[in-house]
Amino acid sequence: MIACFDIGGSAIKGAIAYSPGDIRPLPKVATPLHDFDLFASSIERIAADGGADPASLISISIAGVVDSDTGKITCANIPCIHGRQLVRNLNKKLQRPVLVANDADCFALSEAVVGAGRGHRVVFGVILGTGVGGGLVINGKIHEGAGGFAGEWGHGPVSATLAGNPPVAIPRYACGCGQVGCVDAVGAARGMERLHHHIHGISLPSTEIIAAWDAGDQAATRTIDVYIDMVSGPLAMTVNIVGASIVPVGGGLANSTALIRRLDEAVRARILRQTNKPLVIPAELKIEPGLIGAGVLGLMEKAK
Known part of the structure; x- marks a missing residue:
């Protein structure tokens, strides 16, 4: 022990x-x-x-x-x-x-060994909560990367400036890491709230936005469409690079199985490997x- x-x-x-x-x-x-x-x-x-x-x-x-x-x-x-x-x-x-x-x-390792990633060689664990982060596990071992950084798909100036259908212009928001235009600034819970306010001029917590979306509210539906469009592209690119066959998602936003299902559909539509099996899924270890x-x-x- x-x-x-x-x-x-x-x-x-x-x-x-x-x-x-x-x-x-x-x-x-x-x-x-x-x-x-x-x-x-x-x-x-x-x-x-x-x-x-x-x-x-x-x-x-x-x-x-x-x-x-x-x-x-x-x-x-x-x-x-x-x-x-x-x-x-x-x-x-x-x-x-x-x-x-x-x-x-450690989240990614737990999912790879005893959670949703059991039996998968390459597991990319994603966090969607107060921040956007991730961890990469290959053959049951954490891949640390240079400087200790690996799996940090939430940071870097890659967020879209147009998103949704029809497209809406999105500012390149400043991120806490010091860069501008990071996925973290639009993909975390506060980012979803930022998007909702930008599109509708209304401030709501992410939990209420998701609840309204579940209930069929048009404004919330528009926000979620923009959110999925902005987050799925960088995540699909990351999956293409690391070759993950499963992407367990933790963090507060992962409590919405419907949101993760939408994200999974959007990511699978954008990656090179074609599969009908769920790829982006809620983490098993809550x-x-x-x-x-x-x-x-x-x-x-x-x-x-």
Whole structure:
């Protein structure tokens, strides 16, 4: 068994992983944001409370990116670890082996090993929620990429300036990553809301837009048509590049199976590989996929 964690800006969630199918959550604690020693000791205490061996491996899924060349993590929402060589620092502080992986990568790994991607060689896990992200798993292993970046299809100036039928002009919105015209700026939940306001001059949360669309509202239907047009093109291009045979989708927008079904139809109409089988599908693991992915990652490392 190993101790595994899913760490974000608000909470540290821990679990004890006995096997990929047997991962038992532990009580979560608030994430210490400004004190690295307290951050490390919180991890150590949760592992000890779960009964993990003091020398055993710790595996962490985190809302940040670790540069595979320098070991430094980019994690602005947890200032005490931002810019640190996190694995090295935790190894020294905890006196035990530590693995750290991006949370979207862990989501993709969990889907590839115990979720919707079982049996598929290339799995591209997509996040559609407060942000647009992704992770790539090939032959059961996370593909990290240069600088720790891979699967980040939500960033880069590729969003369309005309979308929908009939076409509507879409501004190239600024993105939080510092670029302009990213899919993240129109494809995330806030992006859907931005599109609805741009087209109709009305501000609604994404949940209400989707509910109105489900009920047949014409304005919401127009927004969803534009949204699908804008998101499906970059996703289809990504599928063509990575060769994924399955694309599980997590995040808040994936709670709408109808939305993911529409996205799947649009993506399959735009990719080179012709298939009648669903490609873009809701993720199977609705509860703590990052934690499960961290557990799977650690167990795989332990088994080497």
